Amino acid sequence: MKLQMMHFLTFRIHARNFIEPTIIHKWNQDQLNLIRELQEGGNVAVAGDMRADTPGHSAKFGSYTVMHMETNKILDLRLVQSNEVGGSYHMENEGLKRCLDKLESNGLAVDYIVTDRHPQIQKYLRDRNITQFYDVWHFEKGLSKNLDKLSKMKDCEVLKKWLHSIKNHVYWSAISSESGPEKVAKWNSLQNHIQNVHVHDNHLFPVCEHPDKVSRDPKKWFQPGSVALHKVEKLLYNKRVLKDIEKLSHNFQTSSLEAFHSLILRFAPKNVIFPFIGMLCRLYLAAMHYNENANREQATTTEGQAVLLIHKVFEDPKPYAEEQHAIPIPPTLSSQYEKPSKEEVIAQRVPRPRGGRNPTYCPAGSGN
Template sequence: MYTSKSSHEDTKYIVFENCLLELFETCPVCSRACDIQPRSNGTFVAIDQRCPHCEYFRQWKSQPCVGSTPVGNLQLSASLYFTGASFFQIKKVFESMHLKMFKHRTFRRHASMYLEPLIIHKWKKEQEDLVKNLCEADKVIIGGKMRADSPGHSAKYGSYTTMDLQNNLIIDIQLVQSKEVGGSYHMEKEGLKRSLEWLEACGVRLDCIVTNRHPQIQKFLKERNVTQYYDVWHLEKGLSKKLEQIARDKDCSIVKKWQHSIRNHLYWTAASSTSRKEKIAKWKSLINHIQDIHIHDDPSYPKCEHPHRVSKDSSKWFKPGTKALYKVEKLLTNKRVLKDVAKLSAHYQISSLEAFHSIILRFARKSVVFPFLGMLCRLYLAGMHFNENSNRPKAKTSSGKPMYRLLFPKAKQRLYITKPLTTNPTYCYVYNLMTLLFEKVLPDPLPYMEELHKITVPDSLCTPH
């Protein structure tokens, strides 16, 4: 038995025009030929059927309308926006099939009147729930990182994201335009400043924040007395590049053999230490270790923890007084590196924020320029998608065994790593947005527009000062 559905949940089909018009060729009263007048509006088509013989008339519509808005047109705009699809790419698909579609200005009208107010409203509601849980916690550890909408120091937008590292959830996204702060270099500091002010206004008690090593961020957090730790990968990445440069020297070829071990030692130093002194002591012990010396002068770490072994191959160790040892020691124990090692985060990193930045690319590609509100809404959609799927369970076989896949990252240089598979992502936020759109926003969009109008939109870059 067929059960009626709401218009946006109804199943849709592709219908050919000739097949459709066949249904209206003859009069249902006198069975003679009728006059047919089709008219379309995007995906919507209406057909007027009039019989010149018996004056029979009827009008048929392919989809319901709310006021003058065809539901199918609005739902297509919503589906494009909510899933991060490109209007122009979908338009090319439609044109290649000779499928009717509305123009871009119609899509933008739907976005500004209904879709963007709804996205902002939904994100703010989810934010309220997240912050409520954070306010109840004694200590909150967050991670922060900025993403620019283009590479280099010529970006138009910078989005600063703060994440609850204990629960792996995005809690705030601040969008900064370069013109607001006098250049793209200053966007990261401004984004962090806005996020911290917002968290403070909400009553969240911060324990610490994990970030990269941006100099402006270090100074700003120090002035605000906020405890800061560094993500290990950002330091390891910088050191690895400099070690590669040293290894290119023919007198320093031994460095290449130790690069992987030095990287591992940095992560172990951060994860196994409980104080700054211990971190520095363990890190500096590396210089002795690579010379086959495993007893150290620093009481914070007097000797290596590995079992003592007598080496039969002396060529694998660094020799005192060599160029290779001098360059490696100078790099690994300079004042800046030791200062950064002391501030490495032991348990929480911001790798999940890097994963979130890759999700943003699905909704806001760097090759496309968006208006301020359009960019902000796409960031919010990416946040909804991430929060819904960040803690989804691991995939298992029918017998209950965990499933893994092999990856061959470039950084591993032809070596592979194994990674546990997760279950397929869900898109409940899309269905929830669609339901809200047709049940709440479309009948009365004004309350949602009020929330949108509270957002301050900066002037465009071409506006004179």
């Protein structure tokens, strides 16, 4: 087509000298202004979650995000490379640590944080003496999988009629309560409710709040002493579940963070490999875009069409290069291995057999 295209090396030169320093400076400037605004309101409620750059458990990068829940804005975002912390399993804990250190160093104290139930995160926040609540969706998702599996057993078919109601009860127990014991009391009421008993031996929640009416399907109730009831009670009322119910967040959730993670895909798709600074800048761009539109109605033209673009230009980003150079870049994952010579690689190469067949396999009757 004889199109004049910019060479990739030319793009990298422009990115390194102009684009990346500008993005880093703008993010640092916006973040500092946001933190200063929040300092006036005292301790803050935040949510935190990690996003891996690839699916699965062997990701190269992990980005941990902390969001201020009342303003729905990204407070801090940290990129961790797996070889910095001894493996991808430890990236989430390290990312949270760096975010909290950043907030504390700028005089912003965390009142409580809403996260998933990652074991390392639980221990770290407990040692740091920071109140933690669990996101309801993450808890309900895991519980619903176990319930769905149980409902497929022959003696637990009655459970299928209750799957949706139990899911709703998880959310209601958390959101309608003001304390951990109240959440547990409301959750325990389900044990009686599924047996058609609606008065409970707990002063925090003595009676079901639903209207008193006769069911159209009397077979939907669990029978006392049945195998199905025993298995459901064992799943719903073990010590771990009750402990997690008590810590479910009754106010904010991490759904906005999940929306932000979806937005990152438009700036840094998971099927594309980026260098450390390249990935970091794309995360910063996504965060600035999200914060810019966090609590803002969609702008429209006089014809009612959406307006999507805002321009901000830095004519000379060279003074901001020092901020970029101050970011510690971990060594590449391949740096821990010794690079073989070209001759060694060629000598070790095993050619693929013609026709894609296994060279050691001889079909019967071939005479080989």
